[in-house]
Amino acid sequence: MNIQSATAIAHPNIAFIKYWGNTSDALRLPRNGSISMNLQELTTQTTVTLDPSLPKDIFDLNGVRQTGDALRRVTDHLNLIRGIRGISTRAHIHSQNDFPANSGIASSAAAFGALTVAGVRAVGIEMSEKDLSRLARRGSGSACRSIPQGYVEWLRGSTDKDSYAISIAAPDHWPLADCIALVDTTNKKVTSTEGHRASSSSPVQEGRVLDAPRRLERCRDAIMARDFNALAEVMEQDSNLLHAVTMTSNPAVYYWQTVTFDIMQAVIAWRQTGVPAAFTIDAGPNVHVICESSVSSLVREKLLAIPGVQDVMIAHPGEKAKLA
Numbered sequence: 001m002n003i004q005s006a007t008a009i010a011h012p013n014i015a016f017i018k019y020w021g022n023t024s025d026a027l028r029l030p031r032n033g034s035i036s037m038n039l040q041e042l043t044t045q046t047t048v049t050l051d052p053s054l055p056k057d058i059f060d061l062n063g064v065r066q067t068g069d070a071l072r073r074v075t076d077h078l079n080l081i082r083g084i085r086g087i088s089t090r091a092h093i094h095s096q097n098d099f100p101a102n103s104g105i106a107s108s109a110a111a112f113g114a115l116t117v118a119g120v121r122a123v124g125i126e127m128s129e130k131d132l133s134r135l136a137r138r139g140s141g142s143a144c145r146s147i148p149q150g151y152v153e154w155l156r157g158s159t160d161k162d163s164y165a166i167s168i169a170a171p172d173h174w175p176l177a178d179c180i181a182l183v184d185t186t187n188k189k190v191t192s193t194e195g196h197r198a199s200s201s202s203p204v205q206e207g208r209v210l211d212a213p214r215r216l217e218r219c220r221d222a223i224m225a226r227d228f229n230a231l232a233e234v235m236e237q238d239s240n241l242l243h244a245v246t247m248t249s250n251p252a253v254y255y256w257q258t259v260t261f262d263i264m265q266a267v268i269a270w271r272q273t274g275v276p277a278a279f280t281i282d283a284g285p286n287v288h289v290i291c292e293s294s295v296s297s298l299v300r301e302k303l304l305a306i307p308g309v310q311d312v313m314i315a316h317p318g319e320k321a322k323l324a
């Protein structure tokens with residue numbers, strides 16, 4: 001029996017300038033470009049084993065056999081990869097996360113990053129980083145940013161061919177840390193796929209998208225110059241814009257909890273006293289507090305003192321997705 005197998009690891013990423021809404025939902029072509037940082041200490045490891053004896057794909061996530069939507073998304077993505085090679089051999093997929101899924105910690109980015117790299121190798125294709133990023137984008141938009149290393153920009157593009165992510169700075173360019181304040185790690189109620197679809201119903205979305213080139217430039221410049229205050233200002237504004245859209249979409253979605261807002265207020269106050277820290281929040285209630293690495297222990301301690309903060313995970317700028 002001809003069994004081919006490959007294993008890859010990928011890290012999730014936290015967006016400083018966020019992706020929200022598509023021009024094509026099917027191709028996951030975004031309304032605006034985005035900028036993120038990979039998170040080294042959080043990892044997804046995925047093994048794809050092609051097995052001609054299987055009648056359909058089998059997907060085990062953290063040791064639990066998956067059915068329904070989770071299996072369908074993985075099968076659809078592998079079908080894209082199998083299609084490139086012109087084969088239809090089914091696969092057994094084992095995936096292991098070392099962080100809570102569906103909690104605003106962008107588990108799908110690491111998941112589809114690792115699945116893409118492992119799947120492409122298992123079917124025996126060589127692919128450039130750009131093409132891996134394009135392909136990962138089809139599984140989950142933000143996954144395209146988990147392919148290159150360090151600080152990453154997703155170039156919006158307008159077609160499947162020119163929408164992909166590139167590294168704009170290596171992980172060691174700027175020692176930042178992401179202190180992730182966990183306030184709730186249960187499955188979120190509204191997925192980002194649904195959120196992207198609803199975004200165009202918000203009157204705020206057009207303004208958010210129109211202003212995106214300005215925010216992208218400010219963020220890129222702040223990263224290049226290692227200017228924390230400039231980064232803080234544009235990152236918090238961008239996060240607030242995303243949540244202004246979700247709260248004014250039809251139906252409205254409120255990702256924040258009371259403690260989410262308590263943390264935002266606290267972070268702003270700390271920065272006013274000279275602590276280089278700023279918040280950003282994805283499609284969930286947990287808060288990513290981005291800070292200079294030198295103050296990460298202090299920020300963690302301060303976060304743990306806020307009632308409702310269950311735990312704080314710390315991650316540093318991460319490597320690219322790669323074969324294990």
Ligand code: PMV
Pocket residue numbers: 014015017018019020034106108109140141142143192193196281282283
């Ligand atoms: O890649 P998706 O479809 O899970 O969307 C990610 C959306 C945000 O995490 C909220 C923003 C982003 O750019 O990562």
